Amino acid sequence: MSKDAWGYQPRNNRPAPDWEVNSQTDAVRAGLTRTGFGETSEALFLNSGYTYSSAQEAFDAFTDETDHFLYSRFHNPTVAMFEKRLAAIEGAEFCHAFGSGMSAVFASLACLVESGDHIVASAAMFSSCHVIITEILPKWGVTYELVKANDLDAWAKALSKPTKAVFIESPSNPLLEITDIRAVSELAHKAGATVIVDNVMASPILQRPLELGADVVMYSATKHIDGQGRVLAGALLGSFDYIQEKLLPFTRHTGPSLSAFNAWVLVKSLETMEMRVERMNSNAQAVAEFLEKHPAIKSVRYPGLASHPDSAVIKKQMKGGGSTIGIEFAGTQKDAFRFMDSLRIIDISNNLGDSKSLITHPSSTTHRRLSPEVQAEMGITPSVLRLSVGLEHVDDLIKDLDQALKS
Numbered sequence: 001m002s003k004d005a006w007g008y009q010p011r012n013n014r015p016a017p018d019w020e021v022n023s024q025t026d027a028v029r030a031g032l033t034r035t036g037f038g039e040t041s042e043a044l045f046l047n048s049g050y051t052y053s054s055a056q057e058a059f060d061a062f063t064d065e066t067d068h069f070l071y072s073r074f075h076n077p078t079v080a081m082f083e084k085r086l087a088a089i090e091g092a093e094f095c096h097a098f099g100s101g102m103s104a105v106f107a108s109l110a111c112l113v114e115s116g117d118h119i120v121a122s123a124a125m126f127s128s129c130h131v132i133i134t135e136i137l138p139k140w141g142v143t144y145e146l147v148k149a150n151d152l153d154a155w156a157k158a159l160s161k162p163t164k165a166v167f168i169e170s171p172s173n174p175l176l177e178i179t180d181i182r183a184v185s186e187l188a189h190k191a192g193a194t195v196i197v198d199n200v201m202a203s204p205i206l207q208r209p210l211e212l213g214a215d216v217v218m219y220s221a222t223k224h225i226d227g228q229g230r231v232l233a234g235a236l237l238g239s240f241d242y243i244q245e246k247l248l249p250f251t252r253h254t255g256p257s258l259s260a261f262n263a264w265v266l267v268k269s270l271e272t273m274e275m276r277v278e279r280m281n282s283n284a285q286a287v288a289e290f291l292e293k294h295p296a297i298k299s300v301r302y303p304g305l306a307s308h309p310d311s312a313v314i315k316k317q318m319k320g321g322g323s324t325i326g327i328e329f330a331g332t333q334k335d336a337f338r339f340m341d342s343l344r345i346i347d348i349s350n351n352l353g354d355s356k357s358l359i360t361h362p363s364s365t366t367h368r369r370l371s372p373e374v375q376a377e378m379g380i381t382p383s384v385l386r387l388s389v390g391l392e393h394v395d396d397l398i399k400d401l402d403q404a405l406k407s
């Protein structure tokens with residue numbers, strides 16, 4: 001995959017490797033475009049526009065847009081490094097970067113649908129994705145049906161109608177519900193739908209939706225890709241046909257572009273993403289096992305536990321349980337708040353996928369926008385907490401949780 005990404009611009013006149021490199025090598029090298037200064041690290045091109053040596057060169061650039069950068073709403077050399085690097089890691093033909101995860105979600109659907117089209121989506125999803133599918137797109141005549149994530153019969157029934165797009169969030173935020181991506185992609189393709197997977201919770205390291213039959217992968221790069229709490233960003237990855245023919249004609253004119261500075265932060269973040277995600281994953285596994293045994297906890301939802309109701313599907317499509325744990329507290333919202341307030345290391349925050357461990361009360365924060373009925377359908381009660389496990393030493397995280405649970 002990576003040869004094209006490496007051959008993008010002259011790299012000090014050295015040929016690109018003529019073998020298929022590992023994705024961690026791509027994570028450090030793919031997309032790298034060096035200027036004449038031969039800088040080691042990726043350059044930050046903080047510029048909105050570009051110049052031409054002649055009127056004819058401008059004419060030619062606008063005719064064949066691939067050779068010359070035109071305007072940073074369309075593309076920018078630093079943003080392009082991020083896109084090429086992420087595409088190489090994901091094994092996708094193309095990647096397009098966005099200013100946030102939500103602008104990527106919105107564009108992924110808006111570039112496909114028109115009035116009268118139908119979308120089928122998993123019912124358990126991040127609340128802003130829910131608002132786009134159930135409130136914003138319906139205003140423009142797009143209909144939808146929501147399906148319980150792991151109910152294949154319900155997916156088959158919903159997809160017996162012509163459908164333009166299927167939107168899957170697996171694992172879901174916050175309660176880690178799982179959809180069988182391969183089985184639903186097959187059903188969706190028979191219905192004529194494009195399958196978009198929100199792969200935020202798993203990250204490119206733990207789940208590869210394109211290999212499972214999905215057409216498009218979406219990231220909030222704010223989460224594990226930056227993973228250090230600094231920038232907002234999003235990305236869509238897919239085929240030439242989807243990205244170049246459907247998505248770009250929409251985004252060029254609507255402008256949800258990623259800033260070059262944020263792209264530069266992300267290019268550097270990708271170099272360490274695999275190490276960070278693997279450590280967060282092993283920390284979360286140990287924390288989930290600790291919590292599952294604790295009497296103050298009613299139930300723990302974590303894809304890496306054998307107790308997860310969909311563990312058979314998880315084994316087929318994920319390489320690890322991820323960094324996020326759903327916790328149902330034995331007690332009321334007041335008890336859950338007292339527990340959160342007693343933590344000494346883990347921060348109270350509404351983000352996830354960060355190097356700092358973060359705890360969230362979804363029903364009063366991230367998922368507050370949803371009605372109590374919709375929250376209840378997603379299993380989000382006032383005693384549910386979401387714990388995003390970071391990179392602190394796992395012994396300290398367990399000590400922190402243990403002392404807070406005792407109080």
Ligand SMILES: *Cc1c(COP(=O)(O)O)cnc(C)c1O
Binds near residue numbers: 172
């Ligand atoms: C955070 C998140 C998003 C939105 O991403 P932003 O970068 O915050 O816009 C979408 N889906 C899931 C599952 C998320 O966790």
